[in-house]
Amino acid sequence: MEPLYSALNAVKVLRANVAHVFEVLKGGVRADHGEDGKDTKFLLEFQELATIVIFNMRFNLSPGIVEQTVASLTPPPGPFNLGNTTFLSQESTQERQALYSQLVHSYKWTDKIHEYSNLAVTLLSQNSLKRSYMNSSSAKRRRTLTSSHNVPPQTVDNVIQTIDRLYTDMNVTVSRPFASNAVLQITLGRIMKAVVAFKGLMIEWVVVKGFTETLDLWTESRHKVFRKVTENAHAAMLHFYSPTLPELAVRSFMTWFHSYITLFSDPCKRCRNHLLNSLPPTWRDFRTLEPFHEECKP
Ligand SMILES: [Zn+2]
Numbered sequence: 001m002e003p004l005y006s007a008l009n010a011v012k013v014l015r016a017n018v019a020h021v022f023e024v025l026k027g028g029v030r031a032d033h034g035e036d037g038k039d040t041k042f043l044l045e046f047q048e049l050a051t052i053v054i055f056n057m058r059f060n061l062s063p064g065i066v067e068q069t070v071a072s073l074t075p076p077p078g079p080f081n082l083g084n085t086t087f088l089s090q091e092s093t094q095e096r097q098a099l100y101s102q103l104v105h106s107y108k109w110t111d112k113i114h115e116y117s118n119l120a121v122t123l124l125s126q127n128s129l130k131r132s133y134m135n136s137s138s139a140k141r142r143r144t145l146t147s148s149h150n151v152p153p154q155t156v157d158n159v160i161q162t163i164d165r166l167y168t169d170m171n172v173t174v175s176r177p178f179a180s181n182a183v184l185q186i187t188l189g190r191i192m193k194a195v196v197a198f199k200g201l202m203i204e205w206v207v208v209k210g211f212t213e214t215l216d217l218w219t220e221s222r223h224k225v226f227r228k229v230t231e232n233a234h235a236a237m238l239h240f241y242s243p244t245l246p247e248l249a250v251r252s253f254m255t256w257f258h259s260y261i262t263l264f265s266d267p268c269k270r271c272r273n274h275l276l277n278s279l280p281p282t283w284r285d286f287r288t289l290e291p292f293h294e295e296c297k298p
Helices: 002-027 038-057 065-071 083-090 099-125 139-149 153-166 224-240 246-262
Strands: 170-178 181-188 192-199 202-210
Touching (some): 002 065, 083 099, 202 246
Antiparallel strands (some): 192 202
16 A cells, blocks of 8 residues: 555656646746846746656656656556446446446445444443443343332332432422333522433433523533533433442432532632633532533543
């Protein structure tokens, strides 16, 4: 591949130089050649440019860079096998003759998709955050996971009520629009609202919005600050997730979420400012709950 690249590059340089020669030739004598001996000056310039082109091809008697690199290429052993695409040349209608380049384009595209999906599979198979559909062979693991998904609604309600009673400035209501799984609506003071979808006792999805916005599971907030908090809430739900202690996971998440009650009043722990890039500290440390700007995160 390397010789082909340098050969193509050499040809590109040659073409650019040749184009320059013709450009100058087309322009003829210019004002910057002055009055005295303008013809000679023009001829000298042309000669210089033509020499460069010759140097590209040949250097004195030895081959120049173009000839050298082209000579080093090995010709393909035979004609390329184009498969069924060869029949495209027999196409007589005008609009279908352009199909070949489109075909090559889509072939390249599928090739890339193939490559990227292979990479994605490798990455995802190492991903320890896989939660909902474990295909782990360990029976023990599967049992604990099932238990965090299939909890009776009463248990979920009890856990949520306990959390609700902990905070006077955070109001939690439970609804079950999708069969048995709970969806929480959390109102945090007059700061913000959130909708949290559960699967058993596992937090499956979170959307955070402003206090005056309408809540639903599918649309994001109009305001950047709450979109940032939503993003961080997703990170938090993955961080606190625990298949063996699902109750603790929910409680930790709620404690973390409650710390946003000071979203607009606490300064950043690092830069001590309230605003940075016109946003308050939207990040809360998972352990210490300290506020940080996105850019000031430890
Ligand atoms: Zn900061």
